[in-house]
Structures are given as C-alpha cells and as structure tokens.
Amino acid sequence: MDPISLASELLRAGPICDHCLGRRFAGLPGKLSNPERGFILRIALGFGQIPEERCWVCGGVFSHIPRWAERAAELAQDHEYKTFLFGVHLSPRLEATEEFLNERFPSPWAEPIRRDLNRTLGQALERLLAEKGRKVTVDFQRPEIQFLVDIERDEVKMQVNPVVFYGRYRKLVRGIAQTSWTCPHCRGKGCEVCGGTGKLAPTSVEELVLPVFLEATGGKAGKFHGAGREDADARMLGRGRPFLLWVEEPRRRTVDLAWIAEEVRRRTAGAVELLELQPATPELEMKVKKGRFTKLYRAKVLFSSPVSQEAFQKAISSLIGKIR
Ligand SMILES: [Zn+2]
Numbered sequence: 384m385d386p387i388s389l390a391s392e393l394l395r396a397g398p399i400c401d402h403c404l405g406r407r408f409a410g411l412p413g414k415l416s417n418p419e420r421g422f423i424l425r426i427a428l429g430f431g432q433i434p435e436e437r438c439w440v441c442g443g444v445f446s447h448i449p450r451w452a453e454r455a456a457e458l459a460q461d462h463e464y465k466t467f468l469f470g471v472h473l474s475p476r477l478e479a480t481e482e483f484l485n486e487r488f489p490s491p492w493a494e495p496i497r498r499d500l501n502r503t504l505g506q507a508l509e510r511l512l513a514e515k516g517r518k519v520t521v522d523f524q525r526p527e528i529q530f531l532v533d534i535e536r537d538e539v540k541m542q543v544n545p546v547v548f549y550g551r552y553r554k555l556v557r558g559i560a561q562t563s564w565t566c567p568h569c570r571g572k573g574c575e576v577c578g579g580t581g582k583l584a585p586t587s588v589e590e591l592v593l594p595v596f597l598e599a600t601g602g603k604a605g606k607f608h609g610a611g612r613e614d615a616d617a618r619m620l621g622r623g624r625p626f627l628l629w630v631e632e633p634r635r636r637t638v639d640l641a642w643i644a645e646e647v648r649r650r651t652a653g654a655v656e657l658l659e660l661q662p663a664t665p666e667l668e669m670k671v672k673k674g675r676f677t678k679l680y681r682a683k684v685l686f687s688s689p690v691s692q693e694a695f696q697k698a699i700s701s702l703i704g705k706i707r
C-alpha cells in the first residue's frame with residue numbers, strides 16, 4: 384500500500400494526532416519529524432486537527448513530555464552531567480494499541496512508539512537545559528544519568544551512573560592490603576583468628592583512598608579494583624599497579640585529581656601514592672580488567688645454616704617457568 388492510501392485509512396479509523404500519524408511513516412526518506420510528517424499528510428488529505436488528548440492511539444501522551452522533561456531536570460539538578468538517556472515504561476493501553484495498529488494498519492515505515500517517546504523526551508530535556516545555557520546530550524552508550532518515565536503512574540525516576548577513575552597506586556610500606564580483607568572465620572564479626580577486628584589486614588588501599596574520592600565527588604559509595612594484587616605484606620613500588628575506582632551516585636564528575644592524589648599522600652603520611660589519575664575511558668577499563676602485566680618481585684632470603692652452591696643452584700632452577 385502507498386503512504387497516502389494508508390494515511391487516509393488511518394485518519395478515517397478515528398481521531399489521530401500528528402505525532403501518531405507521522406510515526407507510521409517515520410522510515411520514509413527525508414528529514415521531517417513525525418509531527419511534521421503527520422501534519423503534511425493530514426492537510427493533504429483534508430482532515431482537521433484534533434485535540435491531542437482525543438488521539439485514539441496515544442491519548443495525548445506527547446503533550447506530557449515537556450512536564451516530564453522538567454521533572455527530570457529537577458531530579459538531576461544537584462548532579463553534574465553532560466550525557467543522559469531516557470527510557471519509558473509503556474502503559475498496557477499503549478502496548479495494546481501499538482499491537483493493534485501493526486496488525487490492522489501494517490506499515491513498513493512505522494517507528495515503535497517507545498523509540499519515538501524516548502527520542503522526543505531526550506530532545507525536550509536537551510532544549511530545556513540549552514535555554515539555561517547548559518549543554519547536555521543524549522548518549523546511548525555510556526549515559527551519566529538515566530531517566531525512566533512510567534507513563535501509567537505519571538512518574539519519572541532517575542538513576543545516576545557511576546563515575547570511574549583510572550590510576551596507578553604505589554604502596555610504600557608493608558601491612559596494607561589492596562582491598563578490605565574480611566576475616567573468613569567470623570565474616571567480619573570479630574574472632575580469635577582476627578584478634579576481634581573482623582579483618583585480616585589492618586587497613587587497605589581501598590579503605591585509605593576511597594573516602595577521598597567520595598569527598599571530592601559527593602558520591603555515596605564506591606569500589607576499588609586493581610589489575611591483579613600483591614600480598615598485604617609486600618610493598619608495591621616502581622610505576623605502581625593500575626587500578627579502577629568506581630564512585631556510585633556522584634554529584635560531581637569533574638574533580639581536582641591533583642588534590643585527590645595530594646590528599647591521599649597527606650592522610651597516609653606517604654604510605655600510599657596515586658599516580659596518573661584520570662577519568663577512565665572504555666580502553667583503560669579494559670586494560671585493567673583484562674590486561675596482563677609484567678611484575679618484578681625482589682626478595683631477600685636468609686638461611687638458618689650454610690647452603691652449598693650446588694644445592695642453591697638446584698633450588699633456583701626449580702623456580703624457573705610456571706610455578707604451581
Ligand atoms: Zn497520538
């Protein structure tokens with residue numbers, strides 16, 4: 384069927400708004416928006432405009448979009464973000480109507496209403512914030528904030544995605560674990576094995592650096608992930624070990640990384656150093672999670688009695704290759 388005949392059938396089936404009429408032809412070539420397409424088809428076929436809430440397809444759902452965009456802006460006003468993404472939870476009525484449309488008025492050019500709503504919401508928020516001089520954009524891959532509109536409940540929910548930092552840490556004293564090491568015997572309650580502390584190492588790099596990141600970002604909680612680990616009683620020298628640090632629900636994403644490094648050094652009296660701090664890119668995240676690194680261990684060995692050169696060489700040669 385050609386677009387004009389299909390549009391004519393749709394218009395005769397009941398009152399339909401320009402958004403919903405145009406959406407059945409979204410895949411046609413050209414750069415028109417759905418309401419523009421709907422408007423042109425409607426005028427060409429000699430139909431008048433209807434109040435949006437009378438549309439039998441959407442019931443006027445698009446007229447709520449400016450309000451939902453405003454609600455989203457309000458929810459996120461205390462958070463720094465440059466990218467976001469909208470999602471919608473369709474009402475059963477909208478789901479059923481779309482199914483009916485696809486069966487009764489199939490169109491090879493139709494766009495799902497969910498996608499139309501997501502995009503229109505995104506554009507509305509972009510415009511709203513642009514008016515206030517802020518540049519935020521929709522990002523499908525890694526949005527900093529996600530909004531979910533529940534149409535039935537007329538509700539907007541917000542999810543603030545974590546901010547991730549990359550860096551390398553050096554541990555200049557012994558006795559610091561990498562992440563907090565809960566005692567496996569008592570699971571943190573405190574027992575004889577752990578001397579009542581609930582932990583097997585008194586402190587960890589994670590426990591020492593995380594509070595500084597939380598302070599800088601205004602985040603609620605976080606997680607530390609090193610590229611491999613060393614024993615708590617080993618130092619970590621050289622260029623340091625790469626790590627990732629996630630902060631959940633951050634209020635600030637652009638932070639003074641030099642201040643964080645300096646503050647960690649100061650609070651730990653130089654026991655822990657952070658190097659090369661930067662926002663984590665997908666490449667850096669992959670490198671830390673999947674990467675293989677060469678490590679150099681230096682050990683000082685003391686013998687309780689003299690050892691012959693021959694026995695020593697034999698012992699050394701057994702250490703070459705993979706140690707199981
Ligand atoms: Zn409609």
Ligand SMILES: [Zn+2]
Nearest residue numbers: 566569574577
């Ligand atoms: Zn214990």
